[in-house]
Amino acid sequence: MRRLAIAATAAALLLGSIAACGGSDRDSGAGADGKKKVTLTLNWVPYGEHAPFYYGIKKGFYAEEGIELEVKPGNGSGKTLQAVAQNQTDFGWADTPPLLKAVATGMKVKSVGVFLQKGPSSIEFLADKNITKLTDLKGKTIGGTPGDAMYATFPALLKANGMAASDVKVVNVDAAGKIAALAEGKVDAIMGFFHDQAPTIEAKTGKKTSYLLFADWGMNMLGTGLVANDATLKKDSELVKAFVRATQKSWTEAAKDIPGATDAMAEMADNEPAKEVLVKQLTLALPLLKLDAGAAGVNDPQSWTESIELMTKYAELKDGGSPDKYWDNSFTSKG
CATH class of the missing domain: 3.40.190.10 (Periplasmic binding protein-like II)
Incomplete structure (x- = not known):
């Protein structure tokens, strides 16, 4: 080894x-x-x-x-x-x-x-979802992990972009299970570090992954x-x-x-x-x-x-x- x-x-x-x-x-x-x-x-x-x-x-x-x-x-x-x-x-x-x-x-x-x-925090999704801006998340299911900074600030991200928390459905997912949840279609998008997870998702699914950075939408940390x-x-x-x-x-x-x-x-x-x-x-x-x-x-x-x-x-x-x-x-x- x-x-x-x-x-x-x-x-x-x-x-x-x-x-x-x-x-x-x-x-x-x-x-x-x-x-x-x-x-x-x-x-x-x-x-x-x-x-x-x-x-x-x-x-x-x-x-x-x-x-x-x-x-x-x-x-x-x-x-x-x-x-x-x-x-x-x-x-x-x-x-x-x-x-x-x-x-x-x-x-x-x-x-x-x-x-x-x-900051690398992002909302990640398969490119075929045709999501290009925060308002495109309306009606979507987002996987997040309670306790992390992305989960805590996601409502503020929505608010900063003219959206309400009720515009999306947040599903609690363990950090290690978020990629699988997205790949298997259990959620439309996940909260995560784009530079870590996006290449992994692409390798697992063979599909192009896109993302929206918190930093580009008013929440740079x-x-x-x-x-x-x-x-x-x-x-x-x-x-x-x-x-x-x-x-x-x-x-x-x-x-x-x-x-x-x-x-x-x-x-x-x-x-x-x-x-x-x-x-x-x-x-x-x-x-x-x-x-x-x-x-x-x-x-x-x-x-x-x-x-x-x-x-x-x-x-x-x-x-x-x-x-x-x-x-x-x-x-x-x-x-």
């Missing part, structure tokens, strides 16, 4: 600085050649969006920072955030709306940089990014800086080499989608980084403020506050 965790083989350029920093509550210990073992838990099982992490391992970007990285599958951003908060993993890759909710309820975690600057425990940020700041540097480089270089990034993922990950699906998923994800506007993972306070305001207004985020409540901007490099 291919190993999910692959030890990077390049020399550790900054090993000394990392070895000298204080340990976090969760001490991973030393790995190969004295590198620090670090774990990253994803927001879901591996799909194309995650290819840059495997690319960074293969190219030695993490090893150059003295890090031996292990990538672990996730089971939703909420559970990934819990794992970070409970020191079960060093870093998490999680969606921003669940992060806002988690911090607001007292969870001791923070973002150290959101990479998907444009920051997407997925890196999350760390508050204690780690204080005690292992040099490690955090090194990890973020390696991740920024991994994403920047992967954007220039999609075939190489997806090859690395196909080689290293377990239970990943077929190669052609990985390529489509990563290709769709990269524009969401807005690399033409700045370095990967570098955020602006206005984007955070907009996400906080939308979640406060539509998703019952209590005492929203300012961006620095949720995000520590001292670890990302503008390149």
Whole structure:
């Protein structure tokens, strides 16, 4: 069986600085050649969006920072955030709306940089449904998963586009079952991340999939990014800086080499989608980084403020506050 965790083989350029920093509550210990073992838990099982992490391992970007990285599958951003908060993993890759909710309820975690600057939340459907705008959803059945940010903000999305909640029928579907529900015709559309699910739906059905992005219809919220425990940020700041540097480089270089990034993922990950699906998923994800506007993972306070305001207004985020409540901007490099 291919190993999910692959030890990077390049020399550790900054090993000394990392070895000298204080340990976090969760001490991973030393790995190969004295590198620090670090774990990253994803927001879901591996799909194309995650290819840059495997690319960074293969190219030695993490090893150059003295890090031996292990990538672990996730089971939703909420559970990934819990794992970070409970020191079960060093870093998490999680969606921003669940992060806002988690911090607001007292969870001791923070973002150290959101990479998907444009939110991937969408309504997905087979292209033969002839849906081109939100009002085309009237009378349709939509599959959604209670508890996620899309489900919470969908009524607001309808309202922002002159529709009432009663204009559509929302059917509760488990996150893992949404694609099957759509493919089997049990629902007309589903709520989901378009860059993850649309290529998978097309591979399963052989039919073209279309989508309407929340972000294009008045509900743009920051997407997925890196999350760390508050204690780690204080005690292992040099490690955090090194990890973020390696991740920024991994994403920047992967954007220039999609075939190489997806090859690395196909080689290293377990239970990943077929190669052609990985390529489509990563290709769709990269524009969401807005690399033409700045370095990967570098955020602006206005984007955070907009996400906080939308979640406060539509998703019952209590005492929203300012961006620095949720995000520590001292670890990302503008390149």
